[in-house]
Amino acid sequence: MAVITRAALLKGPYDIDLIEKKLVCGDDEVIVKNHLMGICGSDKLFYRGKLPPKTAEFRHPPKFPFPLGHESGGTVVEVGLKVSEYQVGDKVIAFGWNNNYADYFLSKTWQLQPVPKGLEMDLACLGEPISCAMYSGLNSQVQLGDTVVIMGGGFAGQIIAQCSKAKGAHKVIVVDTLEGKLKIAKKLGTDITINITKEDPVAIVKELTGGIGADVVVEAAGSADSFNAASEMIRHNGKFVFYSWVTEPITLNISRWHDDGLQFINTCLVHHTWQERFVWTPETLRPVITGQVDIKSLVTNEFKLEQIKEAFELADNDDTAIKITLRP
């Protein structure tokens, strides 16, 4: 049986529209009816015409016209002949680039994750970005008493900041360029916020730590300035935690990486293996279900799927819109 759906097509930079598309379920695939979709920072890069290299999660090669969308979730409405892991009616979280800005999407079973018990669907549909950020927060090796700096107060940075505080960091510092994001960070428990356009984060972190530097710095902004500031503010033998995806070459001063014996931790959940992601995802969502991490304050704007143009215009122009969602 085939399903007809509206689906987003990014024809070129700043040119997104909905088209009609027919989905035919392959033997090893399922069709999912979406409940909610999210706009990711990487979708924004696509929209602005900055296409990343192809990775394993992409169904389509990253070139225009590109069928956009990866953050969503919903209910399985059709399963292929060889599928044994899912049944019609199961609630699932999407973990793949399958043109998810749509009423329905087609997915391989390994690109899905069952919705854990107790997690409401509005949050489950943001399960991919939440899990990615929580995985970083859980694996950052933050210890009781640490001074932790999060570079970038976007959706991920805000979650990692909350995790760091809950794990017993003494001081959590969020650095961003936008007051709106820094205000939200404060509201959610961050001790100190630094606006990098007005203040020097390296000098402030040094001052706060008696000249020593931060124990852990999580890079969740993805710019050369952010990487370079992070490299300067980590203490001797401190931890550099990678989160963001930098898709273009940048110039870095990495002398201290050697001289000061910095440690590096790659905390990108979906770039290990899907098996590891499958095991980790329920763990990453547990503190969300128990309410130890506030996600709802980060969902700042909601649109209907047919308003996808407006949603992307807002994403492009208003950087204080932390997580924009679309409803079919």
Ligand SMILES: [Zn+2]
């Ligand atoms: Zn994403």
